[in-house]
Amino acid sequence: MTTPQWAAGCDIDAILAAMTLPEKLAQLTSLWPEGSGPPGETVAPMQDELLTDPAGATSPLEHGVGQFTRPLGSRAGAVTERLEFARALQRDVVRHSRFGIPALVHEECLTGLQLYGAATYPSPLAWGASWDAELVREMGGQIGSTMRRLNIHLGLAPVLDVVRDPRWGRVEECISEDPYLIGVLGTAYVDGLQSAGAGATLKHFLGYSNSRGGRNLAPVHAGPREIAEVFALPFEMVVKNARPSAVMHSYAEIDGIPVAADPRLLTELLRTRWGFEGVVVADYFGVTFLHTLHDVAAGPGDAAVLALSAGIDVELPAGRAYLEPLAELVRKGAFPVELVDRSVRRVLRHKLELGVFAEAVEDARAVDLDPPASRAVARRLAEESVILLSNPQRILPLRPVGRVAVVGPNADSAEAMLGNYSFTNHIQTPPGTPIGIELPTVLAALREQLPDGTEVVHAPGCAVRADEETEAEAADTIAAAVAAAEDADVCVAVVGDRAGLFGRGTVGEGSDAATLQLPGRQRALLDALLGTGTPVVVVLVTGRPYPMGEFADRAAAVVQAFFPGEEGAPAIAGVLTGRVNPSGRLPVSIPRDGAGQPYSYRHPRLGGPGPVSNVDPSPLFAFGHGLSYTTFTRDELRVTADRWHTAGTLRVRCRVGNDGEREGADVVQLYVRDVVASVTRPMRQLLGWARVELAPGAARVVEFTVPADRLGFVGRELAWIVEPGEFEFSVAPSAEATGTGTTIELRGPVRVLTEERSLLTSVRVREDDA
Numbered sequence: 001m002t003t004p005q006w007a008a009g010c011d012i013d014a015i016l017a018a019m020t021l022p023e024k025l026a027q028l029t030s031l032w033p034e035g036s037g038p039p040g041e042t043v044a045p046m047q048d049e050l051l052t053d054p055a056g057a058t059s060p061l062e063h064g065v066g067q068f069t070r071p072l073g074s075r076a077g078a079v080t081e082r083l084e085f086a087r088a089l090q091r092d093v094v095r096h097s098r099f100g101i102p103a104l105v106h107e108e109c110l111t112g113l114q115l116y117g118a119a120t121y122p123s124p125l126a127w128g129a130s131w132d133a134e135l136v137r138e139m140g141g142q143i144g145s146t147m148r149r150l151n152i153h154l155g156l157a158p159v160l161d162v163v164r165d166p167r168w169g170r171v172e173e174c175i176s177e178d179p180y181l182i183g184v185l186g187t188a189y190v191d192g193l194q195s196a197g198a199g200a201t202l203k204h205f206l207g208y209s210n211s212r213g214g215r216n217l218a219p220v221h222a223g224p225r226e227i228a229e230v231f232a233l234p235f236e237m238v239v240k241n242a243r244p245s246a247v248m249h250s251y252a253e254i255d256g257i258p259v260a261a262d263p264r265l266l267t268e269l270l271r272t273r274w275g276f277e278g279v280v281v282a283d284y285f286g287v288t289f290l291h292t293l294h295d296v297a298a299g300p301g302d303a304a305v306l307a308l309s310a311g312i313d314v315e316l317p318a319g320r321a322y323l324e325p326l327a328e329l330v331r332k333g334a335f336p337v338e339l340v341d342r343s344v345r346r347v348l349r350h351k352l353e354l355g356v357f358a359e360a361v362e363d364a365r366a367v368d369l370d371p372p373a374s375r376a377v378a379r380r381l382a383e384e385s386v387i388l389l390s391n392p393q394r395i396l397p398l399r400p401v402g403r404v405a406v407v408g409p410n411a412d413s414a415e416a417m418l419g420n421y422s423f424t425n426h427i428q429t430p431p432g433t434p435i436g437i438e439l440p441t442v443l444a445a446l447r448e449q450l451p452d453g454t455e456v457v458h459a460p461g462c463a464v465r466a467d468e469e470t471e472a473e474a475a476d477t478i479a480a481a482v483a484a485a486e487d488a489d490v491c492v493a494v495v496g497d498r499a500g501l502f503g504r505g506t507v508g509e510g511s512d513a514a515t516l517q518l519p520g521r522q523r524a525l526l527d528a529l530l531g532t533g534t535p536v537v538v539v540l541v542t543g544r545p546y547p548m549g550e551f552a553d554r555a556a557a558v559v560q561a562f563f564p565g566e567e568g569a570p571a572i573a574g575v576l577t578g579r580v581n582p583s584g585r586l587p588v589s590i591p592r593d594g595a596g597q598p599y600s601y602r603h604p605r606l607g608g609p610g611p612v613s614n615v616d617p618s619p620l621f622a623f624g625h626g627l628s629y630t631t632f633t634r635d636e637l638r639v640t641a642d643r644w645h646t647a648g649t650l651r652v653r654c655r656v657g658n659d660g661e662r663e664g665a666d667v668v669q670l671y672v673r674d675v676v677a678s679v680t681r682p683m684r685q686l687l688g689w690a691r692v693e694l695a696p697g698a699a700r701v702v703e704f705t706v707p708a709d710r711l712g713f714v715g716r717e718l719a720w721i722v723e724p725g726e727f728e729f730s731v732a733p734s735a736e737a738t739g740t741g742t743t744i745e746l747r748g749p750v751r752v753l754t755e756e757r758s759l760l761t762s763v764r765v766r767e768d769d770a
Helices: 005-009 012-018 021-026 079-096 124-130 133-149 169-173 179-195 224-231 233-242 263-273 286-292 300-310 324-331 337-353 372-385 442-449 471-486 522-530 568-577
Strands: 067-069 104-107 199-205 246-249 279-281 387-390 403-407 455-459 490-496 536-542 557-562 632-641 649-658 664-674 685-694 699-707 720-722 725-732 740-746 762-767
Touching: 012 337, 021 324, 021 337, 067 079, 124 133, 124 169, 124 179, 124 372, 124 557, 133 179, 133 372, 179 199, 179 224, 179 233, 179 685, 199 233, 199 263, 224 233, 263 300, 279 337, 286 300, 300 324, 300 337, 324 337, 372 557, 372 568, 403 442, 403 471, 442 455, 442 490, 442 568, 455 471, 471 522, 490 522, 522 536, 536 568, 557 568, 632 664, 632 725, 632 740, 649 664, 649 685, 649 725, 664 699, 685 699, 685 762
Parallel strands: 067 104, 199 246, 246 279, 403 455, 403 490, 490 536, 536 557
Antiparallel strands: 387 557, 632 649, 649 699, 664 685, 664 725, 699 762, 725 740
16 A cells, blocks of 8 residues: 555645545544444444444445444454455555545454454453553553554553443443542553554543443433542543543433533543543444434434534444535535534544554464463463452362362353453354354363362353243252262352343343342352352352352352453462462452442442441442452551642652562552541542562562642532642551551642642552661
C-alpha cells in the first residue's frame, strides 16, 4: 500500500477542503464487512434488527470508510487467512477512495486480543485483585505488540466502569469498586498498549455501571457529585495521565439524558476541561439507540444530529445514521457542515497518529499469537490475582493425602477460566472447533501438581445453569459428588459462573442476575458437600462477587478467582498445593448475603450498619481483603508534611515486615477519612497502595507522598475543594480492618482546585533503616 502524498505532508485541511460530503461522512462510519461479521449469533445489543438494514452493514465503499469493525476477530480461522481477508478489504477501500485513505481497523482486546488462537489473559476483576500496575502495563504492552504486528490500529479497551451493583452482568469486565484503583490500573493498561503503537479506547463513558436493578442499559440515576467523584474519576485520571487514543460513550441515560446526546459530558467535560484530543466513538448502535431505545430522536437523521453535535465522531459498528440520513439534513441546511468537518479532521489526524497508512510488512506466518512471553505474563497475573478468602482449618496448602475429590461444574471446564470478552466465550464457533489455545482445567492442573500417589476422583456435581439439566439429573449428579466427597480425605469444590452474551451465560454483557446468588443448583451442591463431614475447599471461579455467608463458616477454606485466564487453572492449583503463596486482594466487597446490595466500601456513615435499619450491609469479606501463607505486620505509621496546610504535601511512612516462614507479598493499603466535612464523606477512602515482596524475617519501609489535593472532594458548589480539618490516616489489610492509624490536622482556607489538581499518590518502597 503506497502512502498518499497528502498523508505524507499531513495537510489535513487541504484534503478536507477537497472532499465531497459523502466522502466526509464515510470517514465518520465503520463497516462490519460481509465475511467477517458475527456468524449467526448476537454479539451486540439488537444486532439482528440493526445489521439487517441496508443502510447499516451493506454500506458501499465507493466513498471510502472510516473503520473496519473487527475484520479479524469476528470469526474463527487461521491468522494468515484472517489477515489476508483484512488486507483485501484495505485494498478495496483504498482503491475506492479518491484520496487513497485506508480504513482504521479496530478489534476487542479486553482480556487480550480477541482473535482466535491469541493469548487470553485474566479478566479486569483479576487485574484489580493483583493490585499490580506494572504487571498490567506489561500485559498491555504484549497485547499492543500483537495488534501492531497484525496491522490492528485500535483496541476497544479498557473498561473503566466502577462496580456498583454485582447483579450487573458486565461486572466481570470491570476492575474494581474503587475509582482510584481503576484509574491507576487503567492508566497502566493504556500506557502499555499505546507504548507498542496501538491505540486504546476508554469505555464506557459515563455512569453505565450504575444502572437500576443491575440491568444492562437500564436508566442511571446519580447526582453530579457522585458522577464526578466516582464514575468520572477513573476516566479523568487516564485521560490526563495516559492520553488515550479514543473514548467510547456509554449506553447510559443519566437522569433522563442519554450520554450519546450530552455535550456537557462528551465535549465540555471530556475535551474542554480535561483536554482530551482523541476521537470519540459510539458504542455499537449507540447513535441509533437515541431513536430506537431512548426516544429522544424521531429517526436516524435526528439521532445523528444529536450525537454528532454532542461530540461523537465515529458511528460504530456500521454507518446507519451518519451516512444518508445525516447527508440529507446537511444538504437541506438543517445541520452545519462545520460540525461534520470538525469530526472528519479528528478522524484523519487519528489515522495519521496510529500509522494507518503504513502497511504491515511482517509475514503473518511468523506471528505467534500466544508466545511464551505472553503466557508468562498471563501466568504471573493469574497467580497474583487468586485470593485466599478464608482458611480457618489451615487446610491450605493441601498436605499429602490419599484421595482428593475434585467436584463442581467448573472443575473440568476450560471455558470457565475465561471472561465474556475472550474469543472462546464471545464468538460461537461451529461444533467441533478447537478452543485454539492451550487451556487446562482445574482438575487437570491439580492432577499435575498434587504429589505423586494422590488419587484424584472427579464428579461434576451439577451444571452451572439450572436449565442445563433436569431436577432428576441434578439430584443424581449431586448424589454422585457427595459420594465422591465422602470417600475422600479432602474435597475441592470448584463452582461459579460461565461467561456469555445476552443470557447465554450466567455473567457477561446482557447476562444480568435477577438475584445475587450462585447460579443454578450450585448452592444445593455446596450445602450437600459441606454436610458430608469431609473438609471442603470452596473455589469460586466467577465474574462477580457472590454472597458466601451461608457457606464460608462451614468450609475448610474459600478461594476466589475472577476469570483468571489461560493460565488460571495452574495458578489456582498452585495456591491450593502451596506452590504459590496467595497474594491477591479483593478489588470488590464479597457480600454476606444479598440484602445489603448495592454496596460500596466508600460509603458515608449512613451507608453502613446502624440502628436505623435491621438490614446489615457489611460485607463478609471486605474490599482489600486477602490472606497469605505467611504473616505480615504493619507498624510505625508516621505522617509528616512540608506544610500542615490545604495546599501542602503529606508524607506517610510505615514499616511492613514478614514474620512468617516463607516468602510472600503484602499489599500495603493506605486509607483516609475526613472526620468532619461540609458534605458527607466516605468512612474510608483508598489513597494509595504498594505491593511489597518480602523474604521471611525481612522488612521494608513504604513511603506515600500525598498531595493535599488527594484529600479533596466536590463541595456544595460542585467544585473540587480541599477543606481544613482533621483527617484519619490508616494502613490496614482491608477497608474494614482497623490497622494502624493516626490523626492529623490541616490548616488554612478552603482551597478551590483547578483542572491541574494532583490526581496521584506516589509510592516508594525502600530498605528498612531500623
